Amino acid sequence: xxxxxxxxxxxxxxxxxxxxxxxxxxxxxxxxxxxxxxxxxxxxxxxxxxxxxxxxxxxxxxxxxxxxxxxxxxxxxxxxxxxxxxxxxxxxxxxxxxxxxxxxxxxxxxxxxxxxxxxxxxxxxxxxxxxxxxxxxxxxxxxxxxxxxxxxxxxxxxxxxxxxxxxxxxxxxxxxxxxxxxxxxxxxxxxxxxxxxxxxxxxxx
Amino acid sequence: xxxxxxxxxxxxxxxxxxxxxxxxxxxxxxxxxxxxxxxxxxxxxxxxxxxxxxxxxxxxxxxxxxxxxxxxxxxxxxxxxxxxxxxxxxxxxxxxxxxxxxxxxxxxxxxxxxxxxxxxxxxxxxxxxxxxxxxxxxxxxxxxxxxxxxxxxxxxxxxxxxxxxxxxxxxxxxxxxxxxxxxxxxxxxxxxxxxxxxxxxxxxx
Numbered sequence: 001x002x003x004x005x006x007x008x009x010x011x012x013x014x015x016x017x018x019x020x021x022x023x024x025x026x027x028x029x030x031x032x033x034x035x036x037x038x039x040x041x042x043x044x045x046x047x048x049x050x051x052x053x054x055x056x057x058x059x060x061x062x063x064x065x066x067x068x069x070x071x072x073x074x075x076x077x078x079x080x081x082x083x084x085x086x087x088x089x090x091x092x093x094x095x096x097x098x099x100x101x102x103x104x105x106x107x108x109x110x111x112x113x114x115x116x117x118x119x120x121x122x123x124x125x126x127x128x129x130x131x132x133x134x135x136x137x138x139x140x141x142x143x144x145x146x147x148x149x150x151x152x153x154x155x156x157x158x159x160x161x162x163x164x165x166x167x168x169x170x171x172x173x174x175x176x177x178x179x180x181x182x183x184x185x186x187x188x189x190x191x192x193x194x195x196x197x198x199x200x201x202x203x204x205x
Numbered sequence: 206x207x208x209x210x211x212x213x214x215x216x217x218x219x220x221x222x223x224x225x226x227x228x229x230x231x232x233x234x235x236x237x238x239x240x241x242x243x244x245x246x247x248x249x250x251x252x253x254x255x256x257x258x259x260x261x262x263x264x265x266x267x268x269x270x271x272x273x274x275x276x277x278x279x280x281x282x283x284x285x286x287x288x289x290x291x292x293x294x295x296x297x298x299x300x301x302x303x304x305x306x307x308x309x310x311x312x313x314x315x316x317x318x319x320x321x322x323x324x325x326x327x328x329x330x331x332x333x334x335x336x337x338x339x340x341x342x343x344x345x346x347x348x349x350x351x352x353x354x355x356x357x358x359x360x361x362x363x364x365x366x367x368x369x370x371x372x373x374x375x376x377x378x379x380x381x382x383x384x385x386x387x388x389x390x391x392x393x394x395x396x397x398x399x400x401x402x403x404x405x406x407x408x409x410x
Contacts, residue, residue: 013265013277017258023251025243026236037301038230039259040266040275046228051259053222054244058252060218061245070245072218095242 014040066137068113068130070095078102078111085109087144091134091163093117093151101149109147112137117155118162126162138170145173152179152197219245271342273318273335275300283307283316290314292349296339296368298322298356306354314352317342322360323367331367339368343375350378357384357402 014036021032039047063069064076067089071077078084088109092098098111114129138146148163150156164174180198181190190198219241226237244252268274269281276282283289293314297303303316319334343351353368355361369379385403386395395403 013258013262014275017255017262020251020255020258024240026239031231033301033304034231035229036262037275037299040262042263044263046225047259047263050222050225051256053218053225054252054256054259057218057222057241057245058247058249070219070242096238099238 063113063130067111068115068133069098069111070113083108086141088147089134089138089143089145090147090149092149093156093159097149097151114150114159117150117159119155129159131163131166135166138167138172143172145175147175147177149177152177268318272316273320273338274303274316275318288313291346293352294339294342294348294350295352295354297354298361298364302354302356319355319364322355322364324360334364336368336371340371343372343377348377350380352380352382354382357382 017039018029018032018036021027021035022029024032027035039050060072061070062072064071064079065074066079067076069076069078085108089112090098090101090107090109091112091114092101093114093116095113098113101107101111112130112134114131114134116124116129118124118126118129137143146163146167148160150159160176164176167174178201179194180201181187181194187195222244223234223237223241226232226240227234229237232240244255265277266275267277269276269284270279271284272281274281274283290313294317295303295306295312295314296317296319297306298319298321300318303318306312306316317335317339319336319339321329321334323329323331323334342348351368351372353365355364365381369381372379383406384399385406386392386399392400
């Protein structure tokens with residue numbers, strides 16, 4: 001039994017909520033208890049809306065049949081949008097990466113969400129990712145370029161390399177997002193790997 | 206409209222949940238989105254349990270008729286427990302303070318939850334706290350000592366002072382929890398106010 005459960009032993013509903021909240025990512029026992037106490041005294045309408053919204057998200061959200069992004073229907077808004085450039089597919093690891101890119105407003109092509117990156121140590125191989133779906137998709141549509149936008153770390157780079165080896169034989173242009181010192185960042189505070197990458201990928205002006 | 210709402214515009218249920226989650230204390234827009242995405246892909250049974258628990262906490266929890274602590278019935282377990290020492294009442298600001306004290310296991314008396322501390326700048330006067338209920342309670346029961354366990358900061362100290370002035374004329378012994386350098390803490394890292402208090406409240410050995 002956790003410390004939260006012990007401390008709140010005599011307040012069953014509060015204890016149950018706190019214990020459930022500790023399962024959320026980034027929420028520890030103290031935060032869970034604080035949230036539970038806050039929720040117990042929160043506006044009734046808000047708590048009912050939150051409760052309903054949780055169920056709704058879980059029941060309505062599924063993976064888009066084309067790009068595997070989370071969406072409420074059969075296909076996501078982006079895949080259905082005729083104004084989007086259908087010749088480019090940007091491959092990302094998670095839905096939040098797609099949201100971040102979309103928010104920047106610079107990309108108007110389509111996406112593909114892998115739902116992870118290759119990570120052999122954690123038992124994540126190509127079969128665990130939505131790579132099969134990506135291949136099937138490339139077979140039908142007239143895609144000219146696949147931009148691999150996984151994060152620039154070991155797993156993200158390995159995934160990008162794997163995809164480029166897989167897709168280049170199909171006559172596809174495969175590119176990788178640039179990485180280096182962040183715009184607005186200080187050279188002084190950049191870590192060694194970032195500086196290494198920034199130098200290696202330097203551009204002629 | 207918030208950034209979350211804009212970014213997730215096309216995923217209505219996700220957007221709604223993220224917007225609702227940002228209202229929780231300590232949860233910003235990025236955390237809310239991360240939690241919403243995690244919840245969208247979480248185990249169905251867990252999400253249903255969390256949704257139900259939220260409603261349950263809100264519907265079942267009310268204030269104990271005696272000590273004003275949060276509880277599921279008319280009176281909390283502590284007020285109903287005949288083994289507790291009914292001659293001492295420990296006054297705390299919030300339910301979480303009561304939980305922290307109870308967890309320490311050293312106190313076996315009763316509690317009283319004020320639901321706040323005196324804070325004139327924030328518009329919290331004696332009428333906003335459960336002081337009236339405390340007075341009514343002291344009138345009936347045979348209480349010998351009231352321990353004021355509000356936090357040792359300006360508002361907590363002011364509340365303690367106010368209560369002692371109010372209760373001492375009633376022939377009640379009013380005490381305050383000790384404050385000073387935390388047990389196991391390093392003198393070197395203690396802040397100035399704590400050192401000041403530790404010196405002022407020194408005990409003869």
